Amino acid sequence: MKIDPWKSIEVKDYSKTMKEFGIDPIATLYKNLPLKSILFSRNVIFGHKDFGKIIDAIKNKEPFVMMTGLMPSGKFHLGHKIVADIMVYFQKMGAECYIAVADIESNLTRNTNREESKKLAIDQYLINYIALGLKSKKTKFYFQSEGSIEYNNLSKYVAKRTTFNELKSIYGGLSPEKIISAFTQVADILHPQLKENGGPKPVVVPVGVDQLPHINLTRDIASRMKSEYNFILPSATFNKMLPGLKKGKMSSSDSTSYIALTDSPEEAANKIKKYAFSGGRSTIKEHREKGGNPDIDVSYKYLEMLFEPDDKKLKKIYEDYRSGALLTGELKQILIEKVQKFLKDHQKKRQKAKKQVDKFIVKTSPKKR
Amino acid sequence: MKIDPWKSIEVKDYSKTMKEFGIDPIATLYKNLPLKSILFSRNVIFGHKDFGKIIDAIKNKEPFVMMTGLMPSGKFHLGHKIVADIMVYFQKMGAECYIAVADIESNLTRNTNREESKKLAIDQYLINYIALGLKSKKTKFYFQSEGSIEYNNLSKYVAKRTTFNELKSIYGGLSPEKIISAFTQVADILHPQLKENGGPKPVVVPVGVDQLPHINLTRDIASRMKSEYNFILPSATFNKMLPGLKKGKMSSSDSTSYIALTDSPEEAANKIKKYAFSGGRSTIKEHREKGGNPDIDVSYKYLEMLFEPDDKKLKKIYEDYRSGALLTGELKQILIEKVQKFLKDHQKKRQKAKKQVDKFIVKTSPKKR
Structure with missing residues (x-):
């Protein structure tokens, strides 16, 4: 199986994938979490990378961050609800929540208009997150196009810490847009640890398995930036995707493949x-x-x-x-x-x-x- | 002759180079400039690209911009004075002067420390510019690492407007650092035309002939961004480099090749x-x-x-x-x-x-x- 983070993929055999890509099963760590949830007990979140740090932070009541991103497109549906449930779970566990609206990436890879992205992100994502239980305290919902100077600089400095060959091995076909999108996403995951955001701390990124290469790249880059930033390598949890109504993937262009949270x-x-x-x-x-x-x-x-x-x-x-x-x-x-x-x-x-x-x-x- | 903007080159035969690379001689336009200067009459500035727009702006007393950048390294010497003289000349002609300190580029390509770059840029460049006649009115001396949000976004959006093949044909060997440096430089040249800086206007970039590929790339990208930004394609003047004391190039690592403005x-x-x-x-x-x-x-x-x-x-x-x-x-x-x-x-x-x-x-x- 080839993982292409630019396309969602359907994973048929999770345990095989986990072995192949070095994702650890989360079951053994779950028992240490104080709040029970079907997200874990029913294996919706099935695996992790370096999640022990987050367990420790929760146990010791130390600050940690839940970081996620969204690419505004189409309606917010039950598939998105899974992610929102995960966010709310981590917030209840004490996480500060960073939510990036990937409007730069959306503009670069899908040519979307910034104002439309913004409207969609608020109306279809943020409002649903809030209704699903996200609290404003300890939440930063931000747009990539409105990031701070140090966030922007970070997205440029990472260029020193990777090579074309590495990027090619991850993404296959490269383009300038993909490189900028990838670097911006690396900055999204790492910037909660900037001095302006309180410095190094554990960060967990809940993702689908298709995002594994991004997580690995970000961890590698973070480790190469130790001398300047002293980043703690970010952790990840891996969740299954909710299947589309007709089986297969949900597609925002096919409204019979999903139930939107605004459907009557x-x-x-x-x-x-x-x-x-x-x-x-x-x-x-x-x-x-x-x-x-x-x-x-x-x-x-x-x-x-x-x-x-x-x-x-x-x-x-x-x-x-x-x-x-x-x-x-x-x-x-x-x-x-x-x-x-x-x-x-x-x-x-x-x-x-x-x-x-x-x-x-x-x-x-x-x-x- | 291959022009590599990452290396200064010595140009032996300017008229041959001009024909080869589509640079027009400036002599015919110079007569329209109200202020005479040996920079033009002695062919220090020998050629241009699209300079007619600047002549028109000067004639009609319309706003225009002189944009230049500096990579802080070593001492400010007589070679830099030539550039400063050009800046001061354009300022006298009514230009608003944008001066970029390329500290992002310097960090990416030379691994310099940001604080050191900043100190050097002020002590060795800015102070000499001021002493050489640059006025604070209508001057923006800025650091790439401290640019506005829209400047940073511009440096990312340009990724959509070029391809790897184009970048390769210009720079030969590519690397992530070079791409980020190039895009940041494109944003340097174009951002004086952003809405926050007063919108589209003619911009002249005085450069050595080794910077021609950057100018061409920036003009091409600007023309491809018409629908979103309506940029006026930037103009350029091309100046000769002052020879080093011992002939050949001045080198900041060889103090016998130059006279610094702080030499006794x-x-x-x-x-x-x-x-x-x-x-x-x-x-x-x-x-x-x-x-x-x-x-x-x-x-x-x-x-x-x-x-x-x-x-x-x-x-x-x-x-x-x-x-x-x-x-x-x-x-x-x-x-x-x-x-x-x-x-x-x-x-x-x-x-x-x-x-x-x-x-x-x-x-x-x-x-x-």
Whole structure:
């Protein structure tokens, strides 16, 4: 498998990938975390790199940072909710949250307009983050295009600490845009440790496995900058992607592949009924006789990864579907009710969240002579 | 001839180079300039690219910019004085002067320390510029590492407007550092036209011919950014380099190759006596009989390019040296007297200049939350 951080990939076999790329399973460390979460117990977050530092920081109540980025495009959907849940989890554990809007990268690689990116980032991402529980205290939601001088300088100084050959081995085809995007992203991950942000501290970056090369590059560059910056090498957690409704990836250009957090409860129900990939049999008779396959059933996955926190209830759903006692329509109905309740509740919270936006955004100072 | 902007080159035949690289002679445009100067009449500035725009701006009293950069290293010498004289000339013509201290580039390509670069830039460059006549009104002396947000963004957005192949054809061997340095330099030249700096306007960049590829790249990128920034393509003038004392290049690592503006008058006299390359004959007898060659004589060149503003006096020196009436020692003595008078005068002015430094430097605002 070739990992290309410029494309999302679907990972079929996580344990194989982990061995291949030196990602450690997180299960053994999870028991040290004071707050339990299905994100860990159900292996949504399945692996890590150097996460012990974060466990220590949590245990000793020392400052640490959760750093993530977003590339504003399309609607915020349930796939994004997984990331938001991870952010909120780390914030509850005491993390200061840095959230980069990758508008420079978006402009360079997708030619997006800065004002539109900004609007989208706030309306589709920030407001949903807030409604999903992110608090303004200890959150820095910032735009790459509005970073501080030292952040910008850092994104240039990293050029000394890597070579074309290294970049080529990571990204394959190189272009000036990709290089600038990569260096800016390295600065995103490292700048929480700048003096202006309180100096060196552990940083965890929750990512999909497709971002592993970026994490490795950033760690390598950080270690080569020791003499100037004394960075602590950043840690990472690796999470599974929520499958698209029809299996496969969610695509922002195909609204039948996802449920957006701004979809009406009716839309959501219709999408699940019509598109959710099923592990059921072709006929009710066959299903009753042979049973369904929850492991490939998207509705089941959504319950497992997002909507059914109760392990016992989830286990019963799994077994009933396996045995044929639960039909596909019934399984979908369980999900529909959970999703509709969530959406109604969430959309009310979005209204409140809109008023809080300003408390989250890092303001850059106007230029002075 | 291959032009490598990362190395200073000695250009043997200027007219051949001009044809080869599409530089136009400046003589025909010079007559339109209201202020006369030996910089033009003696072909120190010998060529240009798109300088007509600047002539028009001067004629119509419209705003225009003179942009230049400096890489702080070693002592400020007579070679730098040529550039300072050009800057002061354009300022007298009405230019707003932008002077970039290339500390990012210096850090990336020479691994210099930022604080040292800053000290050197002020002590060796800015103070000499001021003593040589640069006025604080309409001067922005800034550090690349302290540029505004929009300047930094510009240095990233340019990545979209060029390709590896183009960069390779200009620079030969590429490296991440060279790319970042090049993009930062493109931003240096273009940012006087940003909205925050008053929007599009003609900009002239006085350079040596070794910088032609940078100028061409910047013009090409500017033309490809029309839709977003509406930049006016920057103009350039091309000037000869002052030869080193011993002929060839001045080198900051060889103090016998230059006269620094902080050399004592005695040091300067000794250097000229001992090292100034002479076009004279081996013996006085032979010199009297056959005459010397002022065209290759460094002392004569210094008088021509810097120290003897009177055309008639210069012509007499030329002819007397040619005929053998003027001996090498006598020619050197003419230069020594001029240089000593200049240095004494200049070093007094440096003392005054030190107090004015703050008026020239662009202050960046501290980061706010």
